[in-house]
Amino acid sequence: MAVAVGSITLFQPFSASPASFASSKHISRHTFVTTFSPATQRSISRPYLTIVRAQRPTWLPGLDPPPHLDGTLAGDFGFDPLGLGEDPESLKWYVQAELVHARFAMAGVAGILFTDLLRVTRISNLPVWYEAGAVKFSFASTQTLFIVQLILMGFAETKRFMDFTNPGSQAQEGSFFGLEAALEGLEPGYPGGPLLNPLGIAKDIKNAHDWKLKEIKNGRLAMVAMLGMIIQAYVTHVGPIDNLMEHLSDPWHRTVIQTLSGAGS
Template sequence: MEIAAARGLQILVNSGSSPFARKSINRAAFGKKTNWLLKNGSTLRCHRVVVKAQGRPTWLPGLDPPPYLDGTLAGDFGFDPLGLGEDPESLKWYVQAELVHARFAMAGVAGILVTDLLRVTGISNLPVWFEAGATKFDFASTRTLLVVQLLLMGFVETKRYMDFRNPGSQAKEGSFFGLEAALEGLEPGYPGGPLLNPLGLAKDIKNAHEWKLKEIKNGRLAMVAMLGIFVQANVTHVGPVDNLIQHLSDPWHTTIIQTLAGSDS
């Protein structure tokens, strides 16, 4: 937050006649000192003095962030109303948990929108996303798919947890069927290698602050979007693309207000 001090102020100084000429004058501005240097000349217009009242942006302007959120984490805007991050060890785990949930949400939103668009346009005969779990496949039964998914995801999540507890332990030779070089991790939560980072983005993960910030911002937006998709599916019983088409067909009368009001009746 920037505070403009001494805006539009004019100081008239006569060269050689004023005892304050060529001297440094300190003025306290909101707890910080502002240094003005009066140079020679008959008229000196004071430029706008900008004082940084707060070192970094927060989720609520003017709010002092908790001391344990010092801005070093990606996407840290001082938001922790429940104080969950006071314990440093717990904070590390919450950071990893948010990152994983953000990535799942981004994948989920993309999958729902793409399949819903294919279904509505008639390109593919796909079920609406909240009925996809009941679809029967010819190549395997639902029970078989469930067991395979539990085994695969359990293995991956176990490896991720072990790497979180002991960073770098899962990249040692012989820890993953000889594929360690293709899956080399950059740091906990950020896998790399040609398989998981084919474009070679953010190879210097320690200094990839901008990439981390973009990812977590998009991930948080995706989590909010998933919540909205869940709510609209429960209220309207159709997919998000169907809702969008209904709204565009009559934008003044088909809104969230009318939809929620109609669901109560």
């Protein structure tokens, strides 16, 4: 009795030469058992190879990704339960929106943790992060700071939108006061040049899939962390370092569950 192991059976005759094995790109790593009766086994005069189609990772194992998510995008695990990206133009915009939000979240989480650590250790007299916006600075009024931020952010976002609608246009000569080389974009969403890419990482952005994947994974984690910090501040009214120190002081009784249920207060 013959036994074949795999997940999907596609029987194809093959020769025993190394070239035949080299041409078989998708070999099953899953397990199933198919048995052949002696009569059936005698009718097979040549060796057979079990070949399967390898499935890419998805956010839910075993789930078939939607057709518009074919795995070419960085961090594409087939997650689009509402079908928001079915329109190709909308999908391009959502990709850029997620990338920008991910970068803001990474900067925000790093800034919150760093300033909160300085505050808790009394190295600097800083406000808790969710009250920083209400602080009155001596060097400028709140209205002045708001206007300056509006101009700077508006300029940066306008340049980003123009590069999205017309890729490469913002690297053309005369588009940024003669400083285009310092801000030369590699592709929409990935600015380069010595100012925004001083280490020269992933200069060949078309083939930098690993770098893109690492960035979007860290960005998604940061967005979840930022949401957690917002909820944490609303419930406990303290910063994340304070929450961490409280948890470490009594790990078995100062937990998220007990804090949310009120048992830890």
